Structures are given as structure tokens and as C-alpha cells.
Amino acid sequence: MIPFGKFISQAFSVCSRDNRGSKLSILIYHRVLERPDFLRASEPTVASFDWQMGLLKRYFQPLSLSDALAKLKAGVLPKNAVCVTFDDGYADNATLALPILKKHGIPATIFVSTGFLDGGRMWNDTVIEAVRVSDQLDLTAVDLGVFELSAEDQKLQALGELLKSIKYQPLEKRVDILACIESQVSDRLPTDLMMTSDQVRWVESEGIEIGAHTINHPILTELDPDQARYEILEGKQQLEGILGKSVQWFAYPNGKRGVDYDLTHRSLIEELGFDGAVSTDWGVTTASSDQYQLRRFTPWDNKPFKFFVRLLLNTRQAD
Numbered sequence: 001m002i003p004f005g006k007f008i009s010q011a012f013s014v015c016s017r018d019n020r021g022s023k024l025s026i027l028i029y030h031r032v033l034e035r036p037d038f039l040r041a042s043e044p045t046v047a048s049f050d051w052q053m054g055l056l057k058r059y060f061q062p063l064s065l066s067d068a069l070a071k072l073k074a075g076v077l078p079k080n081a082v083c084v085t086f087d088d089g090y091a092d093n094a095t096l097a098l099p100i101l102k103k104h105g106i107p108a109t110i111f112v113s114t115g116f117l118d119g120g121r122m123w124n125d126t127v128i129e130a131v132r133v134s135d136q137l138d139l140t141a142v143d144l145g146v147f148e149l150s151a152e153d154q155k156l157q158a159l160g161e162l163l164k165s166i167k168y169q170p171l172e173k174r175v176d177i178l179a180c181i182e183s184q185v186s187d188r189l190p191t192d193l194m195m196t197s198d199q200v201r202w203v204e205s206e207g208i209e210i211g212a213h214t215i216n217h218p219i220l221t222e223l224d225p226d227q228a229r230y231e232i233l234e235g236k237q238q239l240e241g242i243l244g245k246s247v248q249w250f251a252y253p254n255g256k257r258g259v260d261y262d263l264t265h266r267s268l269i270e271e272l273g274f275d276g277a278v279s280t281d282w283g284v285t286t287a288s289s290d291q292y293q294l295r296r297f298t299p300w301d302n303k304p305f306k307f308f309v310r311l312l313l314n315t316r317q318a319d
Helices: 004-015 046-059 065-074 091-104 123-133 152-167 171-188 197-205 225-243 263-271 304-314
Strands: 024-029 081-088 109-112 136-139 145-148 209-212 249-251 276-278
Touching: 024 065, 046 081, 046 091, 046 304, 065 081, 065 209, 065 276, 081 091, 091 197, 109 249, 123 152, 123 171, 136 171, 145 152, 152 171, 197 209, 197 225, 209 225, 225 263
Parallel strands: 024 081, 081 109, 109 209, 209 249, 249 276
Antiparallel strands: 136 145
16 A cells, blocks of 8 residues: 555655646635534534645645735746635634744735624624524524424534525524514624734734625625625725724635625725735636635545545636
């Protein structure tokens, strides 16, 4: 049997033959957890994030988003270049992820939704944490029925149904649903999941790039043009007020092109002075990619070999 390290080296050589400094992998993360959480099974723990970053450092060329795009444009992007990005602005990006990034010397970008800083909560986190602490949720007042939550399998099933039902609701309807949920569990929901403004300033001072991600993380295609412009521009300006410097990168909430945003939003991002924007469509960025619709990839495997191979396979998906 070929030793694991030797097999990876051979696979890396074969699978990356066509990646001669012309392809950029951009990875998406959201949270890094202290320990496994059955309600957040796709999120890496500190231990798994540590080996993932170690693998990137050994076999890839980690770069900041700004540096990578500049090198790609200049035609000097190193082979197997990769960027690490986080969406939303969770506090554990600062407390748990940053020390690991610094340990391995890996730059990163955090896209922050400003409306949840300083004690706020993402809508999906309200749902997750409400399901966690409840034996029942009665949402008949908002036409979603009653959910029994006494067992883990009930919680998982209810969570899937609720997230799917709420995600594409108009912003006003989403607010009503969340208010109904919070009225039943408000005293048991966390208020420290997201970064504070001070943490945003601190991680930026530690070399992390900060990008905009709207205020309230809405689905842009569900907004009228004025609402979309406000969410994007005000989120940018709020971050610039916190940091005292320009914010040049944007991440589309949810991020599927043609579903969560369209070409009008892409044009708006360019008009508002951003240098570029990232989506959540899988694949890699090349010199011919639209800088306002950069592809990203979510690494979810919890074993090094599968994680590694999936990253290599993703480099074969371009625009």
C-alpha cells in the first residue's frame, strides 16, 4: 500500500498538471467550533480546521484575496494558489480561527454583515439555537405549524424544514417569523455569536482583510432596487466607519448567481466602487473570470484525504 503522504504527493502532481499559475481556488468558511455540534455538522472544529490549514500550507500557496487577484491579473499567480474566506462575521473567526491562521501563516478575508455586530444574531442562528433549547415551537401564527423537538432527530428534521421555509421569504415576513420564534425562547438565545466592532478592528489589525456582506444578509433578488442598493452601500459604509479605511470586496448573501443575485446586482457592486465580489458557485477563478462574480468552494470533508482530493477536483471547474 502506498503511504498516505506519498499518495497525496503523487495525486497532487497528476491532478494539478493543468494548474500552471492560472487558477485560483477561493474557499468559503463560516464558523470554527470548539467541539462537534450535531446542529452544525458541516462546520469544522478547531482540530479539523487546524489540519486543513496545515494541508493548505504544505501543498498549496495561500494568498490574501487582494494579493491573489492582483497576481492573477498580472499573470504571475503562483501554481496552486488558494484564498481562505469567511462569511457573516462570527466571533469564533476572531477567537478560534485567527490563532490557527496565524500559526500556519495563512491570510484570510472575512465578509461581515454589519447588522449583527455587537450582540446581534443571524436569522439562521436564531432558528438553530431556538430548536436547540426547545421541546416544542408553535409557529401556527406565522403559518408554519407546530414542531415537536424533544429528540435529536426531530430537531434535525425541524431545522431543515424551517431553514428551507424561511430563507427565501421577503425580509418583512422573515422578521415576523423570527419574532414569533424569539417570543418563545428569547431569554435562552445567545447574544455573543457574532463579532463586536472592536473584534472587527482587531482582526483587521492582525492582517485579516474585511469585506462587505450587506447589513441584514437578505436575498438580493427578493429586494427592490432601492432596498438592494441600501443594503449593499450602507453595509460597506458602516464597515468603513468602523475601520477608518476603504472596504473593497463584497460577498453576495447566499451567493448563487441567477438565484440569490443577478446581473443588476453585479453591476451595482461595480458602480459602488468595489474591486470585486465573490459568489458561492463552485469552481475556480481564472484570468478570464468576471471579477464581480468570483467562484468559491466549500470544503466539508472531515478526513484529510477526501478534503485534499476534493480541493484538487475543484480546480478542474472553471467558468
